[in-house]
Amino acid sequence: MDSSNVSLADFLNIPSVDIMGRAQKFYQFATDLKSVGPKQFKRVALEGSGPVRKVVDSYTGEIREMIYLSSNDYLNLTRHPKVVKAGMEALQKYGTGAGSVPLLGGTLDIHVELEKRVARFLRCEDAIIFPSGFASNVGALMALMQEEDVVITDMLVHASVIDGCKNTNIKYFKHNDVKYLENVLKRVKGRYRTKLIVVDGVYSMDGDIAPLNKIIEIAKYYGAYVMLDEAHATGVIGKNGRGTPEHFNMEGKVDIISGTFSKSLGGEGGFIASNKELVELLNFYSRTYMFSAAITPQAAASTIAAIDVVENEPEHRKKLWENIRYFRKGLQSLKFYLGHSEAAIFPIIIGDELRVGEMCRKLHERNIYVNPVLYPAVPKKLSRIRISMMSSLSKEHLDCTLNSLEDVGRDLGIIGHRRKFIKIS
Ligand SMILES: Cc1ncc(COP(=O)(O)O)c(C=O)c1O
Numbered sequence: 001m002d003s004s005n006v007s008l009a010d011f012l013n014i015p016s017v018d019i020m021g022r023a024q025k026f027y028q029f030a031t032d033l034k035s036v037g038p039k040q041f042k043r044v045a046l047e048g049s050g051p052v053r054k055v056v057d058s059y060t061g062e063i064r065e066m067i068y069l070s071s072n073d074y075l076n077l078t079r080h081p082k083v084v085k086a087g088m089e090a091l092q093k094y095g096t097g098a099g100s101v102p103l104l105g106g107t108l109d110i111h112v113e114l115e116k117r118v119a120r121f122l123r124c125e126d127a128i129i130f131p132s133g134f135a136s137n138v139g140a141l142m143a144l145m146q147e148e149d150v151v152i153t154d155m156l157v158h159a160s161v162i163d164g165c166k167n168t169n170i171k172y173f174k175h176n177d178v179k180y181l182e183n184v185l186k187r188v189k190g191r192y193r194t195k196l197i198v199v200d201g202v203y204s205m206d207g208d209i210a211p212l213n214k215i216i217e218i219a220k221y222y223g224a225y226v227m228l229d230e231a232h233a234t235g236v237i238g239k240n241g242r243g244t245p246e247h248f249n250m251e252g253k254v255d256i257i258s259g260t261f262s263k264s265l266g267g268e269g270g271f272i273a274s275n276k277e278l279v280e281l282l283n284f285y286s287r288t289y290m291f292s293a294a295i296t297p298q299a300a301a302s303t304i305a306a307i308d309v310v311e312n313e314p315e316h317r318k319k320l321w322e323n324i325r326y327f328r329k330g331l332q333s334l335k336f337y338l339g340h341s342e343a344a345i346f347p348i349i350i351g352d353e354l355r356v357g358e359m360c361r362k363l364h365e366r367n368i369y370v371n372p373v374l375y376p377a378v379p380k381k382l383s384r385i386r387i388s389m390m391s392s393l394s395k396e397h398l399d400c401t402l403n404s405l406e407d408v409g410r411d412l413g414i415i416g417h418r419r420k421f422i423k424i425s
Contacts (some may be wrong), residue, residue: 007353009375040360040372049073049266051393053371056071066369067397069387073343074236075316076392083305087267089259090301098294102129103283106294114300115271117257121307122230124241124273125253128282129300131292133231133260133270134160139288140227140272141165143200143281149194151330152184158229163199175203176340178214184358185222186249191321195224196256201233201244205378205386207338207345209237214249215356234310236344241310241317259297265306269295320344323398327389330402334415346387347373348405350414353383360385363407368401 011026046054046063053068077083090110100106111129118127130136140166145151150169153161154176162170171188174180181197188195197219199210212228219226232242238246241264245251256278261269272282282289309316324344331338337349350356353374360372363385373386387401409415 003239004129007375007380009380012376013357016129030322040357040364043369048392049076049078051390051397053369057364058190059077059364064364064367066364066367067393068369069236069389069393069401069402070369070371071390072232072263072388074264074320074388074390075266076305076390077235077309077316078265079392080306083302085268086305087298087302090297094297096225096298097296099373100293101290102294103290108294108297108300110297110304111294111333114304117272117304117307118308120271120272121311122245122257124257124275126276126279127271127273128279128286128289129295130270130286130289131295132268133229133258133262133290134163136258136260136270136272137161137229138164139286140256142167142287143285144278145194145196148192149196150188150192151196151198152181152188152224153198154200154203154210156203157198158204158231160394163231176208176211178218182218182222183213185218185224187228189222190281195222197224197229198229200229200231202231202233202237202343202345204345204386205373206347207232207341207343209233209244209247209342211277212244212254216250216253223254225255227258228254230257230259232343232345234259235306235317236320240314261295261303261306264310267299267303267306269299269303286387316391320389323389323391323393326395327387327398327402330398331405334406334409336405336415344389346389348385348387349382351381351386353380355414356383356385359408359412359414362411363404366404366408368404 098106139159145168233243261267
């Protein structure tokens with residue numbers, strides 16, 4: 001197989017080939033690819049989150065110290081002493097696991113405390129904790145939305161939203177295009193029982209922010225509800241880190257907020273925050289909640305401490321934003337194409353998958369850890385390098401990264417020739 005002409009998209013579904021046959025074909029492709037090309041997926045780090053980490057070089061097996069621009073631990077709370085201490089105390093007090101699903105013996109006082117803490121932080125009536133952000137979206141949407149209903153969602157919304165819509169109708173609107181959304185709302189008028197608009201606060205592969213104020217206004221006019229996924233916004237966006245509703249002065253106006261503890265809150269697990277009635281419904285109808293063990297006591301305790309830090313130590317967010325502004329300026333002066341990125345995520349959009357791989361490899365050789373993002377995570381012609389910012393990265397780290405990006409970008413002819421590679425219709 002010539003792996004240079006084949007991509008992940010070709011293995012999504014192979015007509016008349018069963019699962020084992022498909023797995024064999026993909027295995028051959030992945031093995032070929034690793035022998036000749038990029039080995040950037042699943043690189044193994046030998047230490048936890050931080051601006052520089054020891055990483056096993058997937059090409060040579062040696063250990064590299066790399067500037068790490070691939071973590072969503074935006075505020076570095078995974079290492080914050082208060083967050084670590086709270087987790088260790090919970091481990092000692094409760095042991096390692098919750099032991100059961102929440103409704104049947106797995107609920108600890110610390111889970112209830114976390115639910116209340118999330119609700120209070122986001123100015124909602126109540127909240128429910130899920131095993132992950134993915135499970136929150138899938139569980140809530142599958143519980144709420146049925147055959148008679150419709151989800152109207154941004155075309156770049158997270159995969160978990162799309163997976164949660166298997167039992168309902170789904171319509172897409174052009175990314176962040178409110179006029180387009182309005183046209184969809186006009187088209188579906190009178191045809192469905194519930195209309196639910198679902199958007200991400202910050203888009204995970206683009207780093208841009210949903211125009212939430214306009215979306216809420218239009219939803220109100222057309223009698224639709226709004227669900228907002230705050231995975232990349234919590235802790236980062238808004239004066240006090242309370243996310244996109246705070247940023248737009250719209251707190252209390254979003255019907256359903258989903259999110260994760262795995263990014264700026266530094267742990268794992270996810271949540272839905274809403275009014276008390278809807279949360280109660282999810283307690284008994286969300287399958288990803290009911291049939292999955294409650295999150296570990298350590299994760300719950302660390303997350304409570306992380307929310308405390310977000311609320312009481314604004315210096316981490318301040319430093320993060322200094323880094324974001326500094327790095328964006330640097331990338332812009334190099335004339336990389338960044339789309340409309342505004343938050344802690346920087347897409348360097350290149351378009352050509354092979355070039356993305358080459359660029360990542362060259363950066364890897366210079367000890368810069370960034371990720372290639374290819375189809376199906378993004379459309380093929382918008383293949384990119386994704387960089388995420390952290391508050392603990394220093395100016396020296398950022399300058400070193402910018403210098404490497406400049407050198408590698410020039411080597412590959414990406415800087416100054418970007419139009420040749422990116423074709424955006
Ligand atoms: C927008 C968005 N929603 C949800 C999730 C899922 O979160 P988790 O990793 O907690 O499952 C992610 C994770 O990448 C995400 O980017």
